[in-house]
Amino acid sequence: MSLELTLVLLVVSVALAVVAWIMQRRPRDPFDPPLVPWTAIQVIAVVVALLMAAHLVSLATGQPLKGRRMF
DSSP: OOHHHHHHHHHHHHHHHHHHHHHHTSOOOTTSOOSSOHHHHHHHHHHHHHHHHHHHHHHHHSSOOOOTTOO
């Protein structure tokens, strides 16, 4: 994945997480369930942002990220 695409996905996912956080904090009627599951959207956006940040580190260092058990 290119640097530009990684940066775009990082910015979009952070923006989506912020929008979901704002939408969750709005006051609403307790008997009116939300139509969009903002919590799930926020969790997915944060996970994508963390993955893109890790990918940026691997692009900056030139070394692919390895797990603890990989040789």
